[in-house]
Structure formats: C-alpha cells, structure tokens
Amino acid sequence: MKLTVWTYEGPPHVGAMRVATAMKGLHYVLHAPQGDTYADLLFTMIERRGHRPPVSYTTFEGRDLGEDTAGLFKRTCQDAYDRFQPQALIVGASCTAELIQDDPGGLAETMDIPVPVIALELPSYQRKENFGTDETFYQLVKALAGPVEKTPHITANLIGPLALGFRHRDDIEEIKGLLYDMGIGINVVAPFDATPADLTRLGAAHVNILMYPEHAETAARHMERVLGIPYTKTVPIGVGATHDFVTEVAQICGVEPKKDLSRLRQPWWSKSVDSTYLTGKRVFLFGDATHVITAARIARDEMGFEVVGLGCYNREFARPVRALAKAFGLEALISDDYLEVEKAIEDAAPEMILGTQMERHIGKRLGIPCAVISAPVHVQDFPARYSPQMGWEGANVIFDTWIHPLVMGLEEHLLAMFREDFEFHDDAGASHHGGHAQPRTAAAGGLTRRHLGPNQWRHRGRPPRIFLKQRSKRASRRTRAAMSWSGWPMPRKS
Amino acid sequence: MNSPATIPAATCRDAPILKERGQREVFCGLTGIIWLHRKMQDAFFLVVGSRTCAHLLQSAAGVMIFAEPRFGTAILEETDLAGLADANDELDREVGRLLSRRPDIKQLFLVGSCPSEVIKLDLARAAERLTQLHAPHVRVLNYSGSGIETTFTQGEDACLASMVPILPATTARELLLVGALPDVVEDQAVALLTKMGIGPIRVLPAPRSAEAPGVGPNTVFACLQPFLGDTAAALERRGARMISAPFPFGEEGTTLWLRAIADEFGVDDATFEAATAAPRARARTAIANASEHLRGKSVFFMPDSQLEIPLARFLTRECGMAAIEIGQPYIHKGLVGPDLDLIPAGPTISEGQDVDKQLDRVRAARPDLTVCGLGLANPLEAEGLTTKWAIELVFTPVHFYDQAGDLAGLFSRPIRRRALLKLEERA
Numbered sequence: 001m002k003l004t005v006w007t008y009e010g011p012p013h014v015g016a017m018r019v020a021t022a023m024k025g026l027h028y029v030l031h032a033p034q035g036d037t038y039a040d041l042l043f044t045m046i047e048r049r050g051h052r053p054p055v056s057y058t059t060f061e062g063r064d065l066g067e068d069t070a071g072l073f074k075r076t077c078q079d080a081y082d083r084f085q086p087q088a089l090i091v092g093a094s095c096t097a098e099l100i101q102d103d104p105g106g107l108a109e110t111m112d113i114p115v116p117v118i119a120l121e122l123p124s125y126q127r128k129e130n131f132g133t134d135e136t137f138y139q140l141v142k143a144l145a146g147p148v149e150k151t152p153h154i155t156a157n158l159i160g161p162l163a164l165g166f167r168h169r170d171d172i173e174e175i176k177g178l179l180y181d182m183g184i185g186i187n188v189v190a191p192f193d194a195t196p197a198d199l200t201r202l203g204a205a206h207v208n209i210l211m212y213p214e215h216a217e218t219a220a221r222h223m224e225r226v227l228g229i230p231y232t233k234t235v236p237i238g239v240g241a242t243h244d245f246v247t248e249v250a251q252i253c254g255v256e257p258k259k260d261l262s263r264l265r266q267p268w269w270s271k272s273v274d275s276t277y278l279t280g281k282r283v284f285l286f287g288d289a290t291h292v293i294t295a296a297r298i299a300r301d302e303m304g305f306e307v308v309g310l311g312c313y314n315r316e317f318a319r320p321v322r323a324l325a326k327a328f329g330l331e332a333l334i335s336d337d338y339l340e341v342e343k344a345i346e347d348a349a350p351e352m353i354l355g356t357q358m359e360r361h362i363g364k365r366l367g368i369p370c371a372v373i374s375a376p377v378h379v380q381d382f383p384a385r386y387s388p389q390m391g392w393e394g395a396n397v398i399f400d401t402w403i404h405p406l407v408m409g410l411e412e413h414l415l416a417m418f419r420e421d422f423e424f425h426d427d428a429g430a431s432h433h434g435g436h437a438q439p440r441t442a443a444a445g446g447l448t449r450r451h452l453g454p455n456q457w458r459h460r461g462r463p464p465r466i467f468l469k470q471r472s473k474r475a476s477r478r479t480r481a482a483m484s485w486s487g488w489p490m491p492r493k494s
Numbered sequence: 495m496n497s498p499a500t501i502p503a504a505t506c507r508d509a510p511i512l513k514e515r516g517q518r519e520v521f522c523g524l525t526g527i528i529w530l531h532r533k534m535q536d537a538f539f540l541v542v543g544s545r546t547c548a549h550l551l552q553s554a555a556g557v558m559i560f561a562e563p564r565f566g567t568a569i570l571e572e573t574d575l576a577g578l579a580d581a582n583d584e585l586d587r588e589v590g591r592l593l594s595r596r597p598d599i600k601q602l603f604l605v606g607s608c609p610s611e612v613i614k615l616d617l618a619r620a621a622e623r624l625t626q627l628h629a630p631h632v633r634v635l636n637y638s639g640s641g642i643e644t645t646f647t648q649g650e651d652a653c654l655a656s657m658v659p660i661l662p663a664t665t666a667r668e669l670l671l672v673g674a675l676p677d678v679v680e681d682q683a684v685a686l687l688t689k690m691g692i693g694p695i696r697v698l699p700a701p702r703s704a705e706a707p708g709v710g711p712n713t714v715f716a717c718l719q720p721f722l723g724d725t726a727a728a729l730e731r732r733g734a735r736m737i738s739a740p741f742p743f744g745e746e747g748t749t750l751w752l753r754a755i756a757d758e759f760g761v762d763d764a765t766f767e768a769a770t771a772a773p774r775a776r777a778r779t780a781i782a783n784a785s786e787h788l789r790g791k792s793v794f795f796m797p798d799s800q801l802e803i804p805l806a807r808f809l810t811r812e813c814g815m816a817a818i819e820i821g822q823p824y825i826h827k828g829l830v831g832p833d834l835d836l837i838p839a840g841p842t843i844s845e846g847q848d849v850d851k852q853l854d855r856v857r858a859a860r861p862d863l864t865v866c867g868l869g870l871a872n873p874l875e876a877e878g879l880t881t882k883w884a885i886e887l888v889f890t891p892v893h894f895y896d897q898a899g900d901l902a903g904l905f906s907r908p909i910r911r912r913a914l915l916k917l918e919e920r921a
C-alpha cells in the first residue's frame with residue numbers, strides 16, 4: 001500500500017485507451033465499474049477531442065457481482081460490435097474487474113465476433129499508464145502485422161504517437177517533413193489515426209521511426225525481430241538530436257542525409273546577444289524519460305543552461321536516465337512521488353523548471369518559472385497552433401517556450417535596478433505575464449530566500465502598504481468563490 | 495403571494511419512469527471528496543483503492559489543487575491483494591504515518607472503493623480499530639465511495655450518513671441544515687432563516703469536528719441537496735424529522751424551501767414577507783435578465799449529478815424552458831417528490847442509463863441545450879448541439895436567491911455563445 005496524492009501516470013487501462021482513442025476503426029471493451037468512465041474526459045476535455053473515446057464499459061454494479069458479470073461482459077461486447085462495427089476489438093479489465101477474474105479475453109473468444117479480438121493483460125496493481133500504451137500497441141502489432149511485400153520506394157513507419165501525447169499531432173508533421181527532405185515516403189503512422197487495416201501493412205516499410213520509446217519500443221523490437229525492420233534510436237528533439245536523427249535514418253536507408261534548414265532559426269536565436277542572459281541559468285528537468293533525455297542536451301548544449309537536477313517518473317527508463325545524469329555529474333531522481341520531486345526541486349533551488357503539469361504547480365508554489373516539456377499535461381498544453389517539439393520547427397518552438405517564463409535581457413536589469421519601486425518590484429515578474437504583481441508572503445507562496453535564484457525575486461522585505469491592501473481584497477474574493485475550487489474553468493461572476 | 499405554488503394538474507410525480515440498465519457514463523462517489531475536503535477543515539479523506547481511484551480524483555478536480563490536499567489514495571498493491579491481514583497492517587501503518595505528519599487532522603475518513611470492496615477489506619472494522627488506536631485525538635470513520643455502490647454525488651450522502659451515528663445526542667429543538675454548500679451560500683441561508691427568528695441553526699457537515707451538531711427527537715432537518723437520502727434516513731433513525739420541500743434553486747424553489755421551514759417554526763406571513771421580499775425581488779429580476787436566452791428553448795438532462803429534477807423544475811417553471819427528458823442516476827421520490835409535483839407531465843423521466851441509447855434520443859430530439867457530464871460535452875458540441883457540463887453545478891454556488899441569476903446564467907451562457915460565435919464560412 002502506498003499513499004498517493006497526485007499521480008504522473010494513470011492505470012494501465014488508461015494507456016490502452018490512449019492507443020484505442022488515437023486509432024480509427026478499433027473498439028475497446030473494458031470490464032470496469034461506472035466510475036472508471038471518468039477517463040473519457042481526459043480525451044474530450046483535456047485533449048478537446050470532438051468524439052467519445054471508442055470504449056464501451058460494462059459498468060458493473062455491486063448487485064451484478066453475485067450474479068453474472070461475465071454475461072454482462074459478453075453482452076457489452078456484442079452490443080459494441082453491433083453498434084460500432086469496428087475492424088478489430090481489444091478487450092480487457094480495469095483494476096476492479098481484474099479482481100473478479102472474469103477473463104475478458106477468454107470470454108470474447110467464445111463469442112462469434114467476426115473481426116480480430118485482441119485480449120489485453122494489463123496488471124493494474126503492478127504497472128502503470130505507459131506500460132499500458134506500450135503493451136497495447138505491441139499486442140495490436142503482434143496480432144495484426146505480418147510479413148508483406150516492401151514498398152518499391154523507401155518508406156518509413158512513424159510509430160508511437162497517440163492520444164493525449166505531448167505535441168504528438170505536430171511532431172508527426174515535422175518528422176514527415178524531415179523524411180520528405182531525404183526522399184523517404186511514409187508507409188504507416190501508428191497508432192495515431194491508423195486503422196487496424198493499416199497495421200497489417202506495417203511490414204511494407206524499410207525503417208521504423210520510433211518517435212516515443214515509452215509507447216512503442218516493444219512493438220519496434222518485435223517488428224525488428226519478426227519483420228526485419230530496423231528502428232531508429234535517436235529521438236529528434238533539439239537541433240543536435242535532429243542532425244543526428246537525419247544521419248541515422250540516412251545510414252539505415254542508404255540515402256543522402258539531405259536537410260532543409262531554411263526554417264531553422266534556433267541556433268541564431270541562442271547565439272544572439274540577448275541570449276547571454278540565458279547563460280548559466282540553473283534548470284531542473286523532470287518528466288518522461290524521452291523528453292528529459294532530449295531536454296538535457298538542449299539545455300546544456302543549445303541554450304547554455306546549467307542542469308542542476310534531472311529525473312523521470314517512468315521507471316521502465318530508469319537506466320538511461322541514470323546514465324545521463326551521471327554524464328552531467330548528477331544523481332537522477334527516479335520517482336513517481338510528487339512530494340519527493342517537489343522536495344528535490346526545492347533543494348536544488350533552480351531558476352527554472354522544465355517539467356510536466358505537476359512541476360508547473362510546484363513552480364507556482366515555489367515561485368520558480370516552469371515550462372512544460374512532457375506529459376502529463378493539461379488543456380493549455382494542447383495549443384491550437386502548430387507547435388511540435390521534434391525537428392527543426394520543434395527546436396524553434398522549444399527555444400520560445402523555454403524562455404517565455406523567464407525574465408529576459410534588459411528587463412532583468414531594469415527589474416533589479418528599480419526593485420524598490422512598487423510597480424517594478426521583483427515579484428512583478430516578467431512584463432509579458434499578466435497578473436503577477438502581488439506580494440509573496442508565507443501564506444501566499446511560502447518561499448524562503450534559498451529557493452530563489454540569484455537574479456530574481458530579490459524583494460524580501462515587508463511589502464509596501466499598497467500590496468497589503470490589494471491582498472485583503474484578493475482574499476475576500478477568494479472567500480466568495482470558496483467552493484469554486486475545481487480546476488476546470490468556471491464562469492466568473494459579473 | 496406566500497401561498498404554495500400552483501400545482502399542475504398532471505405532474506411528473508406519477509409519470510412512468512423509463513428505467514434503463516446499460517452503460518452508465520457517470521463518476522463514482524469518490525468524486526465528492528473534492529468538495530467535502532474543502533468543507534471539513536480538520537478532516538482527511540483516505541481512499542483505499544487503486545491507481546484508477548487516485549487518477550479519477552485528480553482528473554475530476556481538473557488540476558492539482560494543493561501540494562498536499564486533505565485527501566489521498568492508499569493504493570493497493572500486489573502484496574495487499576495476497577493477504578487481507580497484510581493489507582490491514584499496511585493500512586494501519588499508512589494511517590499512522592499520515593496522522594503523525596498531519597497533526598491538524600481530527601477526523602479521518604477511510605473511503606472504500608471498488609477494489610477494497612471486491613477483496614472485502616473491512617473498513618468499518620479498520621475504522622474502529624484505528625479510532626481506538628488514535629483516540630482521543632482522531633476519530634476514524636468509514637464510508638463507501640465505490641463505483642459499484644455509489645454514483646458521483648452519492649459519495650457525499652454516504653459520507654454524511656457515516657457521521658450521523660456519532661453525532662452527540664440532544665433534546666434541544668434545533669434546525670439542522672444538511673449538505674455541504676459553499677460557505678457564502680450557507681451564510682445566506684442562515685441569515686434568511688435567522689431573520690425570521692428561526693434558530694438555533696446547525697449545519698451538517700460542520701466545518702470542524704468539535705462543532706458537530708447534536709441530533710435527537712426535537713431536531714428538524716432540511717436537506718440542501720437532493721442526493722442525501724441515506725443521510726436523511728440515518729437522521730430519522732436518530733429521531734429527527736425531515737422538512738420536505740422543493741430544493742432551494744431559483745426564486746420559487748428557495749421560497750418554497752424557506753416557507754416549509756417557516757411553517758414548521760410557526761413564522762407568520764408578515765415576518766416571512768419581511769425577510770424574503772427584497773431578495774425575492776432581486777432574484778426575480780436576475781432570473782428574468784439571465785433567462786432571456788432560455789425562454790422557449792428545449793433542454794435534455796443526461797443523468798449525472800442528481801440535481802436534474804430540481805433543476806428541471808427551475809428551468810421549466812422559472813426560465814421558460816421545455817424539458818424533453820430528465821434523466822437522473824436514481825430517483826428518490828421522498829426527496830425529489832415535491833419538485834416532481836411542480837413539473838407538468840410531458841418530459842420523459844428516466845432513471846439509470848444506457849448511454850448509447852440515450853445519445854440516440856438526444857440526437858433525435860436535437861434539444862437546444864443538453865446537460866451532461868464532461869466526457870460527453872465536447873462530442874455533442876462537435877455534433878452541433880449545445881451543452882452544459884453538469885459538474886459545474888456541483889462546484890459553483892447555485893443555491894438560494896442571490897445565486898438564482900447566476901444559476902440561470904450557467905445555462906444561458908452556452909446558448910448565448912452559440913448565437914454570438916460567427917466562425918463558419920459565409921455562403
């Protein structure tokens with residue numbers, strides 16, 4: 001038993017949902033109680049999908065337990081097939097159904113469903129969401145992808161992008177562009193927008209681009225072994241990594257490493273004088289292993305930051321993250337305990353955090369700016385605009401995103417110079433972030449000097465009277481809305 | 495003017511109920527923890543469950559609220575499933591750790607989940623054991639918020655019901671208001687009743703365990719929410735008597751609710767009028783303004799918060815809407831009967847759910863507004879329908895006169911938005 005407050009990963013069946021929801025023509029029948037339907041909102045609200053996840057839940061109740069939950073599962077399966085007519089079904093159990101041991105896979109097998117039915121065994125009490133994504137995609141590939149004739153021209157599969165991923169939608173476009181520049185075509189992108197029928201054609205590609213190892217490495221290995229398709233090991237996030245990626249793909253495919261750098265602005269943005277203010281900024285990195293590993297290289301080699309701490313929450317990738325930390329002279333933090341991460345950040349006292357939505361909250365509390373680099377993410381991390389992380393445009397986007405929370409260049413000097421001025425005090429934050437001009441007190445933020453970077457947030461004295469006044473107004477407004485505590489945007493009183 | 499509202503000839507009280515059993519699309523009772531833990535300031539809610547339960551709480555809340563909120567999930571692991579003895583030891587250890595780290599905690603709720611119930615982890619016994627262990631500093635209670643036993647707001651009912659047996663006994667004639675409302679709304683209710691000379695007024699749940707109300711044969715109570723059936727039954731078992739009324743949503747609902755209590759306490763018309771005339775008038779004006787875009791429009795309620803019937807009464811009688819279907823997870827006529835009495839027969843009243851079939855009915859009816867859960871709202875909007883997410887009704891102050899306009903506004907905003915947005919290409 002482990003006391004958990006906030007979690008980085010959901011249960012493994014949510015990982016399976018992320019695969020199913022990313023795909024088309026696939027349906028997931030999940031043996032689960034009614035409350036588990038909350039997971040739909042992750043996709044419809046956080047990712048703003050305009051369709052329900054293709055999941056039918058059995059929603060068994062207490063009174064069903066003594067009776068026939070297996071029959072209920074079969075009925076749900078049949079209804080789901082009849083109504084949605086999918087090309088394939090996946091079936092499985094949530095944590096509660098795992099305990100009642102109905103064996104969804106076995107039950108579905110006894111039924112007369114005329115499409116492939118793939119059973120998922122996702123041990124809810126041992127594994128988590130990323131295991132669920134990787135295992136589900138692997139099971140689908142194993143069941144559906146067989147040897148087929150290669151495409152006549154050189155093509156690649158892009159594997160790993162799925163629902164609720166951090167910028168997966170845009171990364172796909174960026175990778176397509178990189179491959180296009182080398183004259184490599186796309187065979188299948190999966191799971192994102194793929195149908196089960198598409199998966200049967202995976203074997204026609206010459207290379208697998210493993211975009212997100214935490215979601216598709218097992219499938220990539222399987223396809224290498226069974227279909228003889230090599231897969232890429234470089235994740236092209238950052239300028240250097242993208243160069244390496246192009247070299248790697250070119251080698252595998254025996255083509256010229258052609259690049260179109262005409263849209264890449266990043267190296268100059270880092271080299272321009274304004275960016276000397278970035279030099280040596282102390283950053284703490286935390287998130288999934290893929291994004292942390294790539295972010296570490298960008299932070300050090302492409303921004304000139306000092307990495308003062310790094311780690312990941314997905315234990316499956318503890319080894320490479322530990323090795324990376326060692327190369328940075330650090331000890332990796334491998335943990336999914338939010339409070340432990342907060343403590344480590346507090347101790348490292350960075351000037352910026354590159355993390356997940358969880359670290360964004362930690363940053364708010366500690367008064368440290370934070371940019372998001374990894375899932376889990378919230379609704380504001382699914383922007384309407386094109387904003388990939390991978391490839392050349394990804395490098396541009398990352399530069400902008402990371403410096404956004406920082407106080408930049410001359411502004412930093414001015415803030416320091418006029419810090420006694422009430423409108424200009426350090427706590428006012430960067431001028432491009434609204435609403436920050438409020439005093440920090442123990443109650444409001446709970447900071448001590450040692451959390452603060454050398455250049456920011458120097459104002460520690462008693463806040464000028466005017467702020468105390470503002471603050472009490474703020475407090476009364478807070479009391480008024482005392483129960484509107486949900487994180488979902490709520491309408492304001494007029 | 496204080497005469498009871500006109501009761502329509504044929505009402506929804508006796509309308510046949512469409513009972514459905516199929517896939518439900520509704521939260522489980524754990525969700526109530528999100529508001530309950532804010533209301534009870536010295537309580538901690540410890541869910542004994544799985545990673546799914548922890549993830550539900552996080553997702554339903556929308557974001558993380560505090561670094562260490564007064565709730566958490568003791569996640570069962572393989573070893574706990576292997577032997578119940580070990581699970582109990584583990585639970586005792588986790589509780590011990592928690593209480594030593596959080597000395598501010600005076601009440602601890604062990605909240606049962608589907609997994610804890612399926613493995614038959616006896617949280618009632620655990621609560622007794624832990625109460626003895628941590629007495630007198632901490633009282634440990636238990637209730638079920640599991641999805642196999644409870645839906646969404648039923649969790650609050652289960653929680654409050656678990657507190658009733660340990661409320662101190664009293665023979666005082668007191669009014670007990672039952673339900674966890676935002677402080678600002680609770681204060682308004684108390685102020686209105688106090689103005690009529692009604693008192694003493696106590697509230698369940700109290701903000702702190704030391705302030706827990708007494709209960710006994712002279713207690714009369716009024717529910718603030720239409721989902722507190724078990725709590726009401728538990729209070730009745732302790733001799734208290736329920737004042738039955740429509741729920742205090744909108745001007746009419748608030749007036750009838752107050753009137754029922756006033757009658758119980760023998761308040762005369764003049765006093766009632768003096769206390770309510772001004773806020774009633776304000777509420778009427780506010781509703782008239784906010785409901786401009788609602789009049790003549792149709793509404794469809796998917797079952798979600800249990801507030802559906804009282805809200806349908808508000809929207810149909812005070813905002814001029816027409817209800818097509820009013821779905822509720824379960825219907826407790828002892829509580830919502832007075833609201834059903836006021837809704838003219840016509841709309842389909844449904845209980846339970848078969849979500850795909852119900853969505854077929856929504857698509858066929860194409861209502862002007864569909865009230866539904868977060869999982870369904872965007873998909874319906876994408877189909878060109880206008881929606882209102884039900885969870886907001888539980889998280890936002892919506893009861894009593896001063897919120898009546900806001901309540902109408904919650905429903906009219908999506909309709910207004912639809913009218914305002916001009917995003918489509920012009921022909």
Ligand code: SF4
Nearest residue numbers: 035522547607608641
């Ligand atoms: S439905 Fe059951 S298993 Fe799912 S979150 Fe609720 S209590 Fe936990």
